Amino acid sequence: MPVHEGPAHEGSTRKGTRPYDAVIVGGGHNGLVAAAYLARAGQSVLVLERLGNTGGAAVSTRPFAGIDARLSRYSYLVSLLPRKIVRDLDLDFRVRGRTISSYTPVERDGRPTGLLVGGGERRTREAFARLTGSDREYESWQRFYDMTGRVAQRVFPTLTEPLPTREALRARVDDEDAWRTLFEEPIGVAVEERFTDDLVRGVVLTDALIGTFADAHDPSLPQNRCFLYHVIGGGTGAWDVPVGGMGALTDALATAARNAGAVLATGHEVLRIETDGRSAEITYRTAEGEGTVGARHVLVNASPQELAALTGDEPPTPAEGAQLKVNMLLTRLPALRDSSVDPREAFAGTFHIAEGYEQLAAAYAQAAAGALPGAPPSEIYCHSLTDPTILGPGLVERGFQTLTLFGLHTPARLFAHDNDAVREELLKSTLAQLDAHLAEPITDCLASDADGRPCIEAKTPLDLEHGLRLPGGNIFHRELSWPYAEEGTGRWGVETRHPNILLCGAGAVRGGGVSGVPGHNAAMAVLEDADAAATGREPRP
Structure with missing residues (x-):
């Protein structure tokens, strides 16, 4: 919703007025985290958001005409958001765990079956034994995820601290086998060495491929960085359901920022940033025309490409996105061909489709050669099974x-x-892969909106680029980074070549996902700089 307070009333660069301590470009969840922290610390803060609402990709909407269903339109699960941020900002926000982790259907010996992970240790062990014929695969699974769990406990708390060096993080992990597996060798090596079943291998690998277009054995390790962030969240790797939908988080953040005194101005598109390293002037455009505002610090909650365009710097090489996002509303859950599993359990966790290890490799090879995958891999979950509050009572x-x-x-x-045309073709073939494991077509279960249209929407990488300005539709803004300091990353991983301009979006070091970590870290960098200025000390490098 538009915000009534405009930037000209307090932070304008008009003669005789005082600049803001911080102007934040972009009102996504990271920008709101930064705004709330800085405003609570007593800084004057202005958030300039291009769209008519805050939240960015972490929003809930009612996408189907006349239907009272509030869906998490883009991002949809929470793992990387530290409880520290929720506590520090007194957020009215909760998550719920999923009792089922995943279900992966497959046909074996001419009959439908699958692997259900969750519902207790005994039940999961039995599911592995039914699929593979022994306990060995389950025991390998337990050892592998015990290892990632130990890494999660040691790495996750560092995300809201100044960047450790590589060696310091390695010492903190304190497990050379785990370090080699996750940080040095392609994750495909570990998957193939530790697991023998193709389906189990595929389930493990999928965490390395969410939003990341890479082969399991890519020597540059983008798949490892993606995998790492997917298994360390909260110190456990659990992916939880946001109660009320993802918009509940950004609504709570916006409330926290406003209550602390931050000004949120929607419908304000930033056009350029000019800085001498100590103060900055930000030019923006609204429906009424252009304006300018001054700031000591500028925090950019946008991609590195967008930052470069605003400052006139050379843009970095973009890394394209590689995902299809589909939202559906059903009148009922579909029955499964595997009648041993209740659909309410199968869809409550992550329902893997065409994600066997060899299927993933084939899909990657086909896409790398310029063709749509013949069997598009995907995964599904049902938010409303865990949190029905997103649906109207009726x-x-x-x-x-x-x-x-x-x-x-x-x-x-x-x-x-x-x-x-490609979106339509891909959606059709993706749903066909799902239908192969259902006892009835998914389209028979789709609800209709007030205009009689089926309740389904699909977003390609280009749709995300056009709607949210994600470069190439990349949900991480660029390739994910390791969570340690490398050359040029700075103390918090948010610094740019301009001393008073910080990157607080997903493209920061330790960015990506719904975490609030870059917003927190950019705010900490600003507050350290302010403290140094107040005490006459040099800012820390």
């Missing part, structure tokens, strides 16, 4: 459910010649 009473699908290995380049 829909809950009638048994309606939501489905969120996230497709892999579909890089932006595949959509360049005709985004609409």
Whole structure:
């Protein structure tokens, strides 16, 4: 919703007025985290947001006409958000755990079956034994995830601290086998050495491929960095459901920022930033025309490409996104071909589709060669099974459910010649892969909106680029970084070549996902600088 307070009333660069301590470009969740921290510390803060609402990609919307269903439109699960941020900012925000981790259907010996992970140790062990014929794969699974759990406990707390050096983080992990597995060798090596079943291998590998277009054995290790962030969240690696949808988080953050005194100005598109390293002037555009505002610090909650465009710097090489995001509203959950599993359990966790190890490799090879995967891999979950509050009471009473699908290995380049046609083709083939494991077509279960249209929407990387300005549709803004200091990363991983301009979005070091970590770290960098200025000390490098 538009904000009534405009930037000209207090922080304008008009003669005789005082600049803001901090202007934040972009009102996504990281920008709101930074705004709340800085305003609570007594700084004057202005957030300039291009769109008509704050929240960025972490929003809830009612995408289907006349239907009371508030869906997490883009980002949809929470793992990397530290409880520290929730506590520090007194956020009215909760998450719920999922009792089922995942279900992966497959056909073996001519019959439908699958692997259900969750519901207790005994049940999971039995599911592995039914699929593979022995306990060995389950025991390997336990050893592997015990190892990632230990790494998570040691690495996750560092995300809201100044960047450790590589050697300091290695010492903190204190497990050379784990360090080699996650930080030095392609994750495909560990998957193939530790697991023998193709389906189990695929389930493990998927965490390395969410939003990342890479082969399991890519020597540059983008898949390892993606895997690491997917298994360290909260110190456990658990992916939880935001109660009320993802918009509940950004609504709580916006409230916290406003209550602390920050000004949130929507419908304000920033055009350029000029700085001498000590103070900055930000030019923005609204429906009424252009304006300027001054600031001591500028925090950019946008991609590194957008930052370069605003400052006139050379843009970094973009890394394209590679995902299909689909939202659906169903009148009922579909029945499964594997009748031994209740659909309410299968869809409550992550429902893996065409994500066997060899299927993932084939899909990557086909997409790298310029073609859509013949069997597009994807995964689905049902938010409303864990949190029915996103649905109106009437829909809950009638048994309606939501489905969120996230497709892999579909890089932006595949959509360049005709985004609409390729989107339609990919959606059709993706749903066909799902239908192969259902006792009824998913389209038979789709609800209809007030205009009689099926309740389904799909977003390609190019749709995300056009709507949210994600470069190449990359949900991480660029390739994920290691969570340790490298040359040029600075103390907090948010610094740029301009001393008073910081990057507080997903493209910062330790960015990506719904975490608030870059927003927190940029705010800490500003407060350290302010403290140094107040005491006459040199800012820390």
